[in-house]
Amino acid sequence: MTKLSVNINKIATLRNSRGGNVPDLLKVAKDIQQFGADGITIHPRPDERHIRYQDARDLKSVVYTEYNIEGNPQHNFIDLVLECKPTQVTLVPDAIGALTSNAGWDTIKHQSYLIEVIQEFQRNGIRTSIFVDADEKMIEGAKATGTERIELYTESFAHEYGLGNKNGIEPYLKAAIKANELGLGINAGHDLSLENIKFFKDNIPGLLEVSIGHALISESLYLGLENVVNMYLQKLK
Numbered sequence: 001m002t003k004l005s006v007n008i009n010k011i012a013t014l015r016n017s018r019g020g021n022v023p024d025l026l027k028v029a030k031d032i033q034q035f036g037a038d039g040i041t042i043h044p045r046p047d048e049r050h051i052r053y054q055d056a057r058d059l060k061s062v063v064y065t066e067y068n069i070e071g072n073p074q075h076n077f078i079d080l081v082l083e084c085k086p087t088q089v090t091l092v093p094d095a096i097g098a099l100t101s102n103a104g105w106d107t108i109k110h111q112s113y114l115i116e117v118i119q120e121f122q123r124n125g126i127r128t129s130i131f132v133d134a135d136e137k138m139i140e141g142a143k144a145t146g147t148e149r150i151e152l153y154t155e156s157f158a159h160e161y162g163l164g165n166k167n168g169i170e171p172y173l174k175a176a177i178k179a180n181e182l183g184l185g186i187n188a189g190h191d192l193s194l195e196n197i198k199f200f201k202d203n204i205p206g207l208l209e210v211s212i213g214h215a216l217i218s219e220s221l222y223l224g225l226e227n228v229v230n231m232y233l234q235k236l237k
């Protein structure tokens with residue numbers, strides 16, 4: 001069984017667009033767990049454009065499944081994660097101002113930095129995962145950092161799959177085989193969706209966890225829209 005961690009960044013985006021507390025991020029996190037999800041993922045960014053640092057603290061008392069915090073390990077982020085003590089921290093090499101995550105770590109170039117921060121998190125009992133492209137060299141580099149897990153950056157798989165090209169899975173399969181050989185746990189995320197998730201899961205051996213946000217929240221809107229439109233129509237009769 002592969003665990004599903006729901007990324008709730010988009011709920012915070014919607015909330016922040018009106019300045020109030022609708023939708024209520026904490027209630028949504030509780031409900032998602034109640035509906036059976038295995039975890040909650042957040043990715044606070046330095047500009048706090050969706051998840052705020054205070055949300056990360058508040059979620060601590062609400063998330064009773066796996067709590068996964070993602071981000072670039074700069075000082076403020078490291079302090080926040082050490083304060084929240086989530087189940088897992090996923091390190092992502094985000095450039096300031098990037099629209100969304102758009103690359104995995106160069107685990108060779110940044111190896112000593114990754115070793116240092118990974119040790120700090122592990123000393124505090126927090127499992128680590130590092131975001132990597134599906135590249136065997138980067139998987140070997142990840143192993144050398146001491147991380148327990150990697151998260152495969154699935155944007156290119158999802159893009160190719162959307163174009164009808166199932167061969168886009170191949171580098172991911174090779175990367176997963178290498179990770180399994182090296183004893184690294186495998187997570188995956190970015191642009192996974194109802195359309196592509198089954199194919200990905202069926203073809204990646206040892207896939208422990210996926211984190212899904214953008215598509216899952218968008219799909220939820222569509223799948224709930226008919227019901228809500230009809231509820232309004234009933235009230236307007």
Ligand SMILES: CC(=O)[C@@H](O)[C@H](O)COP(=O)(O)O
Pocket residue numbers: 007009010042043045070092099100101131189190191213
């Ligand atoms: C790490 C990753 O893959 C991202 O998908 C991320 O967590 C989403 O972040 P945004 O919601 O800011 O695009």
Ligand SMILES: NCC(=O)COP(=O)(O)O
Pocket residue numbers: 007041070151188189190191192211212213214215216
């Ligand atoms: N780690 C990936 C994640 O949390 C969600 O990515 P996306 O589904 O919003 O692309």
